[in-house]
Amino acid sequence: MxxxxxxxxxxxxxxxxxxxxxxxxxxxxxxxxxxxxxxxxxxxxxxxxxxxxxxxxxxxxxxxxxxxxxxxxxxxxxxxxxxxxxGTKLLELGYAASQQITLTRVSREHLRQLSIDTGDTVNLGVLDRDQVHYIDKIPGSRRIEVRCVVGERQPLRHTGLGKALLFDESEDVWREVFQREAALFPRYRYDLRQWLEVMRGYRARGVALDMDENEDHIRCVAAPIRDMSGKIIAAVSVSSVAQYMDDARIETVGAYVREATAKISAEFGYR
Structure with missing residues (x-):
């Protein structure tokens, strides 16, 4: 048959x-x-x-x-x-939702001012499981706009926001993040040793960078937001095309980002 x-x-x-x-x-x-x-x-x-x-x-x-x-x-x-x-899972989700709503409301004017000061795209992100969740965005005023969609999720290792959100984690956690994302995205500019060294430097400065790591020709400068207890609850980044973000300007933008995140953190009771 x-x-x-x-x-x-x-x-x-x-x-x-x-x-x-x-x-x-x-x-x-x-x-x-x-x-x-x-x-x-x-x-x-x-x-x-x-x-x-x-x-x-x-x-x-x-x-x-x-x-x-x-x-x-x-x-x-x-x-x-x-x-x-x-169940308790709904309490967790409700708390996370209220935190995000409060974050966007409290941060909005500071993000808007940061975008005016720099002329660049400003993003607000939170840690969601093993990724960065983008919860707000203020477009820049430059002719070239950086693509970013509110609601999307991106890797931690590659992004300025992701690195800033990891500042308080141990180096063991950093290794876990690197190795987990290396399995998903094998091509990357740093090996583990280099990335750990980079993260130590960023943490010491209080500012994290994305140097064409997540998208070609796009650079970001990011810093964390802290609550009353000192816990990192979110991060803010300024993103621009590489032609507008050379080393000298990264320093200037970094100062603006630190100032903005300090003001937002103060509204959450951080001193």
């Missing part, structure tokens, strides 16, 4: 594979949506499977499967007496 696939047009097989992948993606999206609905019902006071199933028009088995997954991930908690309640 001949293989059925052998008699099919390769294009037809490819189309079937794409249809299957699309169907799986659609099913995953639907499951995610239902999971979010379960969270919403618990937030509104539905603490039992029966209540959630009735409100969502789902059977108890489906609701139990979704709720169990959410409990495992920390988004819900469960005990037999109280039923389902919102």
């Amino acid at each position: 001949r293989d059925v696939n052998a008699m099919q047009d390769p294009k037809e097989i490819g189309a079937l594979s794409e249809d299957a992948a699309s169907a799986r993606a659609g099913a995953a999206a639907l499951t995610l949506f239902k999971g979010l609905e379960v969270l919403s019902r618990v937030a509104k006071g539905d603490t039992t499977l029966a209540q959630m199933a009735a409100a969502l028009s789902l059977n108890k088995t489906t609701v139990h499967r979704l709720a169990t997954t959410l409990v495992d991930a920390g988004f819900l908690s469960f005990n037999p007496r109280d039923g389902y309640t919102l």
Whole structure:
């Protein structure tokens, strides 16, 4: 008997594979949506499977499967007496969201002034797991604009923001960051020894640089923002094309960045 696939047009097989992948993606999206609905019902006071199933028009088995997954991930908690309640993971996310909203609100005018003083693009970023999360941007006034999108994430090792966010970490953590990102981005201007030496120098100066490391011909100068306890909560960078950022200007821009981050840190109680 001949293989059925052998008699099919390769294009037809490819189309079937794409249809299957699309169907799986659609099913995953639907499951995610239902999971979010379960969270919403618990937030509104539905603490039992029966209540959630009735409100969502789902059977108890489906609701139990979704709720169990959410409990495992920390988004819900469960005990037999109280039923389902919102989990600690949501507290973490809520706190992170409030921090970012507060950061952008408090920092905005300082970032705007920094952009006016330098004429360059100014970015505000926070540490999000193992990456820099860009949460605000003030465009520069130069003819050439540096590409950066609020909401995007970038590596730590390559970026000025990433390096500044790592200033208080131990050298063991620096090594871990370097090695983890080396596996993802093997081509880099520094080896581990050189990068550690560079990081020591940046930390001593209080300013980190990106010298064409993340994007060709783009240079950045960055410094951290600290809260009342002295903890680094964010970083600010000024980015420009290399023709506007020679060594002398890096020093000038670095002074502006340090001044801006000192003012923002003061608003968070840092002295």
